[in-house]
Amino acid sequence: MILVTGANGNLGSATLAALRARGANATGGSRTPGEGMRRLDFDDPAGIDLRGVSTLLLVSAGYAEDDRVIGRHAAVLDAAVRDGVRHVVYTSLIGAGDHLAFALAHRATERLVRACGLPWTILRNGLYAELFGGLLWWSSDNAGPVVESAFGDGALAAVTRADLAEAAAIVAADPTPHVGRTHELTGTPITARRVADRLGVPHLTIGLDEYRRRLLEETPGLLPFQPPMLASIATAIRHGFLHATGPDLAAVLGRQVTDPLPTATAAAAATRPAAPTSSS
């Protein structure tokens, strides 16, 4: 049986759906398990039960400081070895993302995966098209709405979550050809200006200092580790460190990768503030 972790998250749920669509014997693990899923909370190591799992698809459980994230991944890998899992697939971060503030937790986990003694595959995921679109900042000037970002003219080889989920499902359903391989999964380059063009609004570039100020002063709800993480994404895109594309995703999918521009545009459109009504 294949078990997908983070099964109520965006990538995990899409991967589980893709596995089931392929007819694979797959289930999900989640902190909030639905019908037929296993309870799986990496922050509760004693409760991790992977008996009966042949292939573990470990979706990274980020969104915390490095020690927490690496500790979570170490706990589930220890359980995988103990419980007789036969192959581990880990969803990591694209190699070009080494400059990003959250890269270290991924690279440390890759070390753990390679050293755990089980056959493994590492899927180094590029940044999501959904993330890129969602990071554009709506504002307005005298002429109407604009989108702002600190990305400048920098391009991101953005990738849709759906493509990454399908690739993960393909690998997990038949891991043998992927044993010991690290796949770099990128999409095609897009810029903030191209997203803005599709939205029919101008794109204005802001400086990294202004971006960080907005994160710190105007973005309620961010956890302390998030402003440096987001600022690191902005500087890496702006300065051309994340634009390169590669052949691995198309090779795994057996088809062309999906154009990320419509997905990024939809994500940006979803955060567009409602136009003020004439009575307001």
Ligand SMILES: NC(=O)c1ccc[n+]([C@@H]2O[C@H](COP(=O)([O-])OP(=O)(O)OC[C@H]3O[C@@H](n4cnc5c(N)ncnc54)[C@H](OP(=O)(O)O)[C@@H]3O)[C@@H](O)[C@H]2O)c1
């Ligand atoms: N490539 C990118 O652009 C990008 C962007 C953002 C994040 N990421 C990374 O990719 C991962 C998947 O992305 P996503 O879009 O699916 O994120 P997501 O929707 O936020 O899902 C992440 C899932 O991780 C699981 N998780 C968190 N803490 C956990 C814990 N203590 N034990 C077990 N599971 C835990 C949760 O699954 P349950 O709710 O089912 O427990 C959570 O829903 C993220 O966790 C992050 O590490 C990548």
